[in-house]
Amino acid sequence: MADLKVNIAGVELANPLIAASGTFGFGREYAEFYPLSTLGGISCKGITLQERPGNPPPRIAETPSGMLNAVGLQNPGVGHFISTYQGDGNPLPSFAGEPVAVDLSAPDAATLAKALWDSLNGDNKVSLYVNYVNIKTGAQERVILNKLEA
Numbered sequence: 001m002a003d004l005k006v007n008i009a010g011v012e013l014a015n016p017l018i019a020a021s022g023t024f025g026f027g028r029e030y031a032e033f034y035p036l037s038t039l040g041g042i043s044c045k046g047i048t049l050q051e052r053p054g055n056p057p058p059r060i061a062e063t064p065s066g067m068l069n070a071v072g073l074q075n076p077g078v079g080h081f082i083s084t085y086q087g088d089g090n091p092l093p094s095f096a097g098e099p100v101a102v103d104l105s106a107p108d109a110a111t112l113a114k115a116l117w118d119s120l121n122g123d124n125k126v127s128l129y130v131n132y133v134n135i136k137t138g139a140q141e142r143v144i145l146n147k148l149e150a
Helices: 078-083 109-119
Strands: 006-008 011-013 060-063 066-069 127-133 140-146
Touching: 078 109, 109 127, 109 140
Parallel strands: none
Antiparallel strands: 006 011, 060 066, 127 140
């Protein structure tokens, strides 16, 4: 079998097939239709610190050139995503395998790291690495939290 590994921004993926953000939900929704383990990665929808209901309808409008949408970042919030998101409310199992890049919205690295850390259950609180990129300036901040130091 051919080696299809790719390196994207320092993250090695088993292959270059990545489900697109916004079209694949958070990934779990498609598990019954497609074996997720065969993907190189999933670019899930953006997740905010708190749950967001999104914009009120109408969210989609047809135009002469195609369509416009304004869903408004509807999402369950980072705590639900990390601790309970499996589509059926069951907790996610402890993570094993390749790291997963997730688009999360927060005002700064410290706020994001604290929200993530506080959202984890005790069994999952070992170590947390957050690489925060300000999309307006391109500036990066890194925060590392460790169970023994928190």
